[in-house]
Amino acid sequence: MRALGVVIDPELDEPITDLGFVHTVDVMPDGDVEVHLRLPTSFCAPNFAYLMASDAKDVLAGLDWTRTVTVELDDHHDSDIINRGLAADAGYRGTFAHEAETDLDELRVTFQRKAHTAAMERCLTALLRADPARPVTELGTVTIADLPGNATTESLLRRRVSIGLSTTPVDLVMVDHQGNGYTPESVPLMLRRARSTRISIDGNAHFCRGLLRTRYTDGGSETVREPSAFIPLSALTH
Structure with missing residues (x-):
């Protein structure tokens, strides 16, 4: 489950384990693993569905103890394909x-850039909330060194790395996907656009969680199964 936690829904920018998309994981003594994924609707975008399923198979196949890895998507209109x-x-x-x-690589990059924009907005908005008197136009001069050492900042740094941006303390926080900064007069508009991106991602994630809970009575909770017993994930995390 920890390995599957690195597989991200490209549109929602959250791990498939947190979203409840991992239905079951069967682990056999010989190293064979079978995973079943399920999504909030039967008509979720096939390219997103394939990307998550393929990433799940790749990450499990990369573990040093797995032998044969089978990943299947359930209850989707393109499940068979x-x-x-x-x-x-x-x-x-x-x-x-x-x-x-x-190509899926292009799709992945597009959503990695959106995820970076949302993470950037979260950091800058947090600074404004901590210091309401700070002029918005000055946000364009904020560097990574100016950010607090918390989970929000760590999330931004990971997303910068994913799109090829550096993470040195002197790097500007408010940049485009190529690392270019903004003039003071353009900062307010760019922050509003970044906020729209972040709200869209957060809203879609909330909506999908609701759809998953409605579609499945167990709310999409994960189950890890071993040959001798069926162990609910909740029993492993308490």
Whole structure:
């Protein structure tokens, strides 16, 4: 489950384990692992669904004790197509053929940039709340060294790394995805745009959690199963 925790829903910018998308994990004595994922609706975007399922398979296959890893997506309108493609290691284009209009790497980068924008806004908005007298136009001069050492800052640093930005103390916080800063007069507008991105991500995540709870009576809770027993995740985390 910790390994699956690094698999991120690209649109919601949260781990699939936190979102409840991991339904079951079957662990066998010989190192075979079978994972079943399920999403809030049957019509969630197939490219997002494939990306999460493929990432889940890759991260589990990378563990030093696993032998055969099977990841299946349940209750999706493209479950059969996606599961066949995953089993054959066909890749996204090999799975969807002519329907795969864009490469998943491009999709991943697009949402990594959005996640960075949202993380940047969270940090800067926190500074404004801590010091309401601070002029918004001065946010363009804030550096990483000016941020508190907390989880919000750590989240920003991880997202900077994911899109290739440096994380030295003197780096400006408010930058675009290429690392370019903003003039003082453009800062308020860019902060509002960044806030819109963050609100959209947070709102979608909240909405999807509600849909998952409505679709499944157990709310999408994870279960880790071993050959000798069925162990609910809650029993492992208390």
